[in-house]
Amino acid sequence: MNGKNAKGDGSDEPLYTMKPGKTYKYRICNVGLKDALNFRFQGHTMKLVETEGSHVVQNNYDSLDVHVGQCY
Numbered sequence: 001m002n003g004k005n006a007k008g009d010g011s012d013e014p015l016y017t018m019k020p021g022k023t024y025k026y027r028i029c030n031v032g033l034k035d036a037l038n039f040r041f042q043g044h045t046m047k048l049v050e051t052e053g054s055h056v057v058q059n060n061y062d063s064l065d066v067h068v069g070q071c072y
Contacts, residue, residue: 025049028064029071036067048072 006012018024028039040046040063047060051072064072 027071028066030066030068032068034068036065039064039066 004015006015030037045060045062046064047058048056048064049058050056052070066072
């Protein structure tokens with residue numbers, strides 16, 4: 001995520017720390033060549049506010065399937 005990665009050996013510190021009661025906005029883009037990805041924050045919901053630069057009906061989701069070339 002933004003050039004940060006995990007070692008995968010269990011010694012990793014959190015990449016980002018969130019504070020309770022605050023709202024965070026993320027842009028999620030799949031810039032891959034052939035595979036879709038499933039994006040989620042474990043134990044939290046996300047409110048989708050924009051797709052491909054256009055505003056949408058703001059629904060809450062547990063996860064998002066992001067296909068090649070899509071941005072949310």
